Amino acid sequence: MTSAPRPQAAGLSIVVPLYNEAAGLSDLHRRITTVAGRIKAERRMAVEVVYVDDGSRDGTAEVLRTLAAGPLDMQLVTLSRNFGKEAALLAGLDHARFGAVLFMDGDGQHPPDLMETLVSRWLDDGYDVVYTAKANREHEPWLRRTAVHWFYALINWGQRQPIPEDAGDFRLLSPRAAAALRQMPERNRFFKGLSSWIGFRQVRVDYEPAPRTHGTTTWDLWSLIGLSIEGLTSFTVAPLRVASLLGLLLAAVALLFGIEILVETLIFGKDVPGYPSLVVGMMVIGGVQLMMIGVLGEYIGKLLSEIKARPVYFVAEHTLTPAEDHVEATSTTRAERVAK
Ligand code: UDP
Ligand code: MG
Secondary structure, three states, X not given: OOOOOOOEXXXXXXXXXXXXXHHHHHHHHHHHHHHHHXXXXXXXXXXXXXXXXXXOOOOHHHHHHHOOOOOOEEEEEEEOOOOOHHHHHHHHHHHOOEEXXXXXXXXXXXXXXXXXXXXXXXXXXXXXXXXXXXXXXXXXXXXXXXXXXXXXXXXXXXXXXXXXXXXXXXXXXXXXXXXXXXXXXXXXXXXXXXXXXXXXXXXXXXXXXXXXXXXXXXXXXXXXXXXXXXXXXXXXXXXXXXXXXXHHHHHHHHHHHHHHHHHHHHOOOOOOOOHHHHHHHHHHHHHHHHHHHHHHHHHHHHHHHHHHOOOOOOEEEEEEEOOOOHHHOOHHHHHHHHHO
């Protein structure tokens, strides 16, 4: 990790993770600077945008270098390879210099216009975590929605602060919420879960996601399954509890079955025609055991990677371009700049 400066309370950092987003980037930057420039002027606070290039292979870094800072301070953080979205989000959070942090996808699906609403919910209504949710999911395949539903049922099982089911990564954290998020030490990160877990005043904003401006989603079925397992095992021990309950259930069934056999043999004097039931029983128990060893293994893997305590990402390049009008930034900002 880098020696990112301590964030100052006043101001807003917009973090945008980018993986192969070269095609839509200039357009996105234009939209961000328009809206965020307006926010900066109206709210009289420092605003920066932090682009994190997560090891893109399509020239995203080159496009980034051509962008003009415009009204916002602009940071370019290039990671040493592709580390995944969670790592890119953390890199952005680590580099954000201002207290409040807004996270937004770089593929155009998170409409920059909504930033004004998010900022208003934070500054005018005093919310700490302003998260967005897709207004309607009806068009998504039934199987996917059901899977998502079960995923959240499991991850929220026994949680005091459940993760809202359809919340996305597009969200704004107030300075104290962002500070709380910065204190979360884990390396296996599930951003949505963490920013819900911290508590404070949370509010939901519905929005209509735009279609991707270009390319296709990087999540295929397997990476979604991977992400779900990752999210579950890094966030909750609910799957272990499922294992215990299944064990209990199987034991109970076995007991009842045992009693039935006893009764049949002793009272009715029947032979026990054992073979098929034996095989089925063995296979069921064997399968469940193997599955649960797998679940245990996931957690041991998590332990291992937390204990190794490797950095979540490496930064290959980092630049900061001040806003074109950076003279009018707040006095603390300037004082800190001079002090550096
Ligand atoms: N992303 C990233 N690293 C990755 C994959 C994705 O930084 O390894 C970024 C990507 O550029 C985009 C955001 O994460 O800004 C969301 O990715 P995507 O649109 O593929 O996911 P979806 O919108 O389907 O959840
Ligand atoms: Mg997307």
